[in-house]
Amino acid sequence: MPDDRIRRGPSRRQLLLGGAAAGAGAAVALGADRALASPGPTADTAGVNGDRVTPFHGPHQAGVTSSPGAHATYLAFDLLPATDRAGLERWLRLLSDDAARITQGRGALADLEPELAVRPAGLTATFGVGPAAVALAGAEAPAWLGPLPGYAIDRLEDRWSGGDLLVLLHGDDPTSISHLARMLVRDSRAYGELRWRQSGFRRAYGSDPQGTTMRNLFGQVDGSRNPGPGDPEFDAAVWARDDAPAWLAGGTSLVLRRIAMDLEGWDAVDVAGRENAVGRRLSDGAPLTGGGEHDDIDPEATGPNGFTVINPAAHAARARETDPARRIVRLSYSYDDDVEPGALDSLGRPAVSNVGLLFGSWQADVAAQYVPVQDRLAEADLMNTWTTPIGSAVFAVLPGCEQGGFVGETLF
Amino acid sequence: MRTRPRPYTRALATASALALAATLSSCASGASESADSLTLIDPWVKTAAADGMTAVFGTLENPTDADVTVTGASSDAAGMVELHEVVDGTMQEKDGGFTVPAGGELSLEPGGLHLMLMALPEDILAGEEITVTLELADGSTLEFTAPAKDFDGGNEDYEGDSMDADHGEMDMGSSADPSDG
Ligand code: HEM
Ligand SMILES: [Cu+2]
Numbered sequence: 001m002p003d004d005r006i007r008r009g010p011s012r013r014q015l016l017l018g019g020a021a022a023g024a025g026a027a028v029a030l031g032a033d034r035a036l037a038s039p040g041p042t043a044d045t046a047g048v049n050g051d052r053v054t055p056f057h058g059p060h061q062a063g064v065t066s067s068p069g070a071h072a073t074y075l076a077f078d079l080l081p082a083t084d085r086a087g088l089e090r091w092l093r094l095l096s097d098d099a100a101r102i103t104q105g106r107g108a109l110a111d112l113e114p115e116l117a118v119r120p121a122g123l124t125a126t127f128g129v130g131p132a133a134v135a136l137a138g139a140e141a142p143a144w145l146g147p148l149p150g151y152a153i154d155r156l157e158d159r160w161s162g163g164d165l166l167v168l169l170h171g172d173d174p175t176s177i178s179h180l181a182r183m184l185v186r187d188s189r190a191y192g193e194l195r196w197r198q199s200g201f202r203r204a205y206g207s208d209p210q211g212t213t214m215r216n217l218f219g220q221v222d223g224s225r226n227p228g229p230g231d232p233e234f235d236a237a238v239w240a241r242d243d244a245p246a247w248l249a250g251g252t253s254l255v256l257r258r259i260a261m262d263l264e265g266w267d268a269v270d271v272a273g274r275e276n277a278v279g280r281r282l283s284d285g286a287p288l289t290g291g292g293e294h295d296d297i298d299p300e301a302t303g304p305n306g307f308t309v310i311n312p313a314a315h316a317a318r319a320r321e322t323d324p325a326r327r328i329v330r331l332s333y334s335y336d337d338d339v340e341p342g343a344l345d346s347l348g349r350p351a352v353s354n355v356g357l358l359f360g361s362w363q364a365d366v367a368a369q370y371v372p373v374q375d376r377l378a379e380a381d382l383m384n385t386w387t388t389p390i391g392s393a394v395f396a397v398l399p400g401c402e403q404g405g406f407v408g409e410t411l412f
Numbered sequence: 413m414r415t416r417p418r419p420y421t422r423a424l425a426t427a428s429a430l431a432l433a434a435t436l437s438s439c440a441s442g443a444s445e446s447a448d449s450l451t452l453i454d455p456w457v458k459t460a461a462a463d464g465m466t467a468v469f470g471t472l473e474n475p476t477d478a479d480v481t482v483t484g485a486s487s488d489a490a491g492m493v494e495l496h497e498v499v500d501g502t503m504q505e506k507d508g509g510f511t512v513p514a515g516g517e518l519s520l521e522p523g524g525l526h527l528m529l530m531a532l533p534e535d536i537l538a539g540e541e542i543t544v545t546l547e548l549a550d551g552s553t554l555e556f557t558a559p560a561k562d563f564d565g566g567n568e569d570y571e572g573d574s575m576d577a578d579h580g581e582m583d584m585g586s587s588a589d590p591s592d593g
Contacts (some may be wrong), residue, residue: 026561087539089539090539110469114564187561191538191539
């Protein structure tokens with residue numbers, strides 16, 4: 001009963017907070033609350049989520065079709081100069097084999113730590129290719145496969161951008177992600193060089209009821225209007241269409257933008273200013289024009305003063321797309337990394353935070369779906385005051401494979 | 413369904429375990445040959461450069477009620493294949509071959525038993541599949557393929573290797589990484 005939980009949640013939290021101040025009273029108060037309500041959430045003493053296996057094989061790659069795990073790691077490789085077409089194929093075979101085993105809770109071949117693989121917790125691996133890998137295979141590249149147009153808002157750094165081969169790992173257990181990442185990097189040594197690695201997180205598994213929209217590190221409910229796997233809008237937006245090369249059928253594309261978020265600048269903005277920047281409420285993500293979290297904003301609705309309730313430059317107003325075939329599907333993770341030596345914040349002081357969003361986006365066609373949104377946001381978006389794109393990469397995300405095959409086989 | 417007889421895989425066994433087991437084919441015919449029942453699970457070979465040596469690993473399983481003994485092996489990828497064991501950090505030929513106990517298994521693993529591939533005519537490249545044939549005591553044979561993996565372990569000394577006596581360690585699988593060239 002999600003409704004139950006929402007109603008009970010705040011009251012329990014208040015009791016806990018009150019209890020923290022009141023000392024011993026806390027336990028008594030919490031106990032009373034538990035006794036009155038139906039049994040509250042309990043600890044997962046059996047560790048049931050660790051055994052959760054997301055099948056690796058299928059027409060689509062599992063990392064696209066499964067709901068995002070609590071942790072994600074992106075790896076991008078550059079092809080080594082000596083890697084030829086046959087080498088690329090051998091490399092892809094190795095990577096698929098590692099992923100097919102470890103995502104299913106088994107050690108890889110030549111894996112001396114198979115014990116680390118036994119808690120996949122929904123682990124998925126998803127592979128993509130850049131233009132150089134497609135060319136090396138001798139396949140036709142879709143017209144959109146390449147860097148995005150440059151934008152005035154961009155402050156892109158090479159160390160977070162580009163790449164010839166991409167892996168996205170996501171799941172609820174960071175140890176199994178680390179183990180698979182390690183195997184993939186080890187099995188890449190002969191053919192590729194790690195270009196960058198980026199990791200992000202959402203709330204831990206079990207913290208939120210399943211299906212809760214994530215909050216980014218600005219505290220915003222982020223993803224309310226985002227179609228999820230299984231929604232018809234998802235399929236319409238994501239899967240490669242008839243105009244794509246045949247090898248991409250069942251695949252999609254990924255745009256990954258690393259976007260720095262200026263927490264110190266954001267601190268200076270009050271709640272009204274923050275909500276105005278997006279067009280949605282901070283408390284629950286509902287549109288400023290009313291309704292619930294998952295309702296659409298009404299960009300035309302006007303307030304008593306005759307102006308639209310939603311600022312025309314608000315992020316949601318600018319990003320919104322009503323044509324299902326032109327929408328994107330977002331896959332965001334927060335990052336919170338070490339402050340870099342010498343970094344300054346937006347006020348010129350020594351930086352104390354280095355946070356942002358690993359903003360991922362699935363779409364059938366980058367040029368037809370992603371670029372128009374990004375054009376609008378680069379032109380005007382109140383959120384640009386506090387957000388800066390510092391990395392950018394575009395990949396063709398390969399279709400899935402069946403048992404005995406490998407991801408990327410359609411390229412050869 | 414075939415699963416590796418280890419508790420952690422048993423809990424998570426899926427249909428894919430079947431497909432991931434090595435495909436073994438018996439080259440000889442006849443109803444009761446050892447080759448019909450012996451299987452090698454998860455075989456792999458360490459990458460190596462031409463003229464060097466390397467090793468094949470995996471788990472031999474014998475579900476029958478009689479011991480099965482591997483007496484020899486051969487491969488197109490090697491001029492010579494020996495059955496090796498590692499004793500006190502040094503590898504040597506295993507007297508009497510590899511006996512897989514009735515209803516049991518035998519692990520070929522780095523630091524332990526392995527198939528030693530010697531006098532390699534060509535590099536064995538990462539991701540490449542090599543074919544190996546096992547000879548069993550009853551004269552039947554088993555063929556399997558093993559993918560090659562870069563691997564930093566399995567560098568035991570080889571006591572039979574007198575030519576390399578100066579070197580404290582015989583690298584039996586120096587990387588065939590094309591970027592090394
Ligand atoms: C750090 C950067 C960003 C932050 C913090 C952010 C935050 C948000 C928030 C809070 C919402 C409202 C809730 C929702 O519907 O998900 C939203 C909506 C949306 N954002 Fe972003 N966003 C960022 C970057 C981007 C980028 C780069 C794009 C695409 C180029 C984008 C596209 C969208 C879209 C399409 C919507 C849905 C609009 C609607 O249909 O109402 N966002 N974003
Ligand atoms: Cu040996």
